[in-house]
Amino acid sequence: MFTLKEFLKEEVKPALGCTEPGAVALCVARAREELDDLDIASIEVRVSKSIYKNGMYVGIPGTDGLKGNDVAAALGAVCGKSALGLEVLKHCGRGHLEHAMTMLKDGKVRVIPDLGRDGVFVKADVMSSSGQKAACLIEGAHTRIVRVEKNGRVVTENSEAPTEKSSKKPEGDVSKQLANMRYREALRVLGEMDDDDVEYIMEGVAMNVAMAEWGFEHDVGLGFGAMIKNLAGESWDTEAGLPAKVKAWCAAASDARMMGVPLPVMSSAGSGNHGITAILPVYIVAEHDGASRRDTAKAIALSHLTTSFIKSRMGRLSPVCGCSVAAGAGAAAGIAYLRSKSFEMAERAVAVMIADLVGMICDGAKETCALKVGTGAIEAYYAAMLALRGGLKPPQGVVDALIEKTVDNAARLNTEGMTGVDAILIRQMQSR
Missing domain, CATH: 1.10.4100.10 (2-methylcitrate dehydratase PrpD)
Incomplete structure (x- = not known):
């Protein structure tokens, strides 16, 4: 049985902006942090239909009204800090936004819906201009990082998190207990x-x-x-x-x-x-x-x-x-x-x-x-x-x-x- 403090820690958290594009930004930011070369050549983000739907028309904090998962992904690469969780874009400024918009204009960012997936699922693949590759998978909950890879090698993996094949499993320990x-x-x-x-x-x-x-x-x-x-x-x-x-x-x-x-x-x-x-x-x-x-x-x-x-x-x-x-x-x-x-x-x-x-x-x-x-x-x-x-x-x-x-x-x-x-x-x- 969880405690009240455990419940509040897992289920009641500060969030900056809509949590779906927030999860996209977090996923991209965590992948980008593995790269030595920060000159980004491409970002591809695959998301569940739930994440895609909720991020299409919502405003992104600090962008003067810009909307969408693609804006969140670009900012996550430019200025996101994964340690901040759902406040990942907290320290982004005007210069970062201009850089992110240039990436979008140059076609470096793609967000693709996987219509076969429900719930929370975000997989980001980020490649630098020197050919380095990094990937991050978030699944089950907006801040639940399941796996991080660099150049095809697993850097971190959460063995207790749901597998990539299913996004319908319980989000975390507290939620898992509540469900029963x-x-x-x-x-x-x-x-x-x-x-x-x-x-x-x-x-x-x-x-x-x-x-x-x-x-x-x-x-x-x-x-x-x-x-x-x-x-x-x-x-x-x-x-x-x-x-x-x-x-x-x-x-x-x-x-x-x-x-x-x-x-x-x-x-x-x-x-x-x-x-x-x-x-x-x-x-x-x-x-x-x-x-x-x-x-x-x-x-x-x-x-x-x-x-x-x-x-x-x-x-x-x-x-x-x-x-x-x-x-x-x-x-x-x-x-x-x-x-x-x-x-x-x-x-x-x-x-x-x-x-x-x-x-x-x-x-x-x-x-x-x-x-x-x-x-x-x-x-x-x-x-x-x-x-x-x-x-x-x-x-x-x-x-x-x-x-x-x-x-x-x-x-x-x-x-x-x-x-x-x-x-x-x-x-x-x-x-x-």
């Missing part, structure tokens, strides 16, 4: 929370609040969060206005993040937008209620645990929008627990959320993610409130009497029923 646990069993680690855990969780709150504030204050993306705030008017600080407030804060953060604003967010289960959705609704309600710092952190930790519990079954990347379904369910559970101190209420909220949004499709990371993040946030609030009134009477639809079975039903609908969705979406995008 009951929900209440996973929540036991909340009893271990100490002051360091509280501070780490609240550090994530500060990151995501800062991103939302940027979205409110600047005209970025759709401007959806700022629009909702303006429409809320005098109800903004009332209980009646709380649903709109929750939605606006999450949408504003996504508005900024999807356009590549160079600020980190605290991710959840491998996704920054999951982190926004899992954290901010719970925090906004806690602030409204005047909850203590520790109670707020505990409810947010429960939200993270719930998000990862669902993602461990549904897959790290999937045809279904994890921000609304998984992280939205996490937020619903967190809000319900915050206002009841009851795990049963949290379970009821998860069931309501899955019944509500289980079929929402992910059509890639882009500015319209603010719409779906906002939907996940506001529906999380309503799901929590409905749960506190009694929730649903199972079974009905995907909802079962057991929360584990409900999540498994939703996961099967996703992994078995929607297997062709990503390939269709990619073909539609490529045809433009």
Whole structure:
């Protein structure tokens, strides 16, 4: 059984920019670090359809709005530092961007989708002008480097990572355990929370609040969060206005993040937008209620645990929008627990959320993610409130009497029923 600290270390991490192009940049950067000659002749990156889809239209931090996996790959080669994980492009500047754009213009970078692969899979092959070659494979999770090679010789290899033939195996030790646990069993680690855990969780709150504030204050993306705030008017600080407030804060953060604003967010289960959705609704309600710092952190930790519990079954990347379904369910559970101190209420909220949004499709990371993040946030609030009134009477639809079975039903609908969705979406995008 993992500890709370182990869970937070593996599943709740800072991320700069969208995590899919972030994984591409990380993979290229790690391969390039093996080369003695840094004059790059070519970069070829092969990615799963999930990675390809999510990186096509999303902004890359520090590029003034440039988008795409190819931009991330070029920057990873020029200025990426693999030791920074999902903040791999943290130290990239204007000169680096110009160099990266020259590489793209010269046709040195190719990103190729493997339509036969799902989940997290990135394989980068980098060659220098002197003929040196290096390769890196990331699989199973966005920062899970499985193998690094130099001139055909294995430099490092993670023997416990999933093999190159399958990207559907569990992402890491914590996720692997969660996939085989009951929900209440996973929540036991909340009893271990100490002051360091509280501070780490609240550090994530500060990151995501800062991103939302940027979205409110600047005209970025759709401007959806700022629009909702303006429409809320005098109800903004009332209980009646709380649903709109929750939605606006999450949408504003996504508005900024999807356009590549160079600020980190605290991710959840491998996704920054999951982190926004899992954290901010719970925090906004806690602030409204005047909850203590520790109670707020505990409810947010429960939200993270719930998000990862669902993602461990549904897959790290999937045809279904994890921000609304998984992280939205996490937020619903967190809000319900915050206002009841009851795990049963949290379970009821998860069931309501899955019944509500289980079929929402992910059509890639882009500015319209603010719409779906906002939907996940506001529906999380309503799901929590409905749960506190009694929730649903199972079974009905995907909802079962057991929360584990409900999540498994939703996961099967996703992994078995929607297997062709990503390939269709990619073909539609490529045809433009």
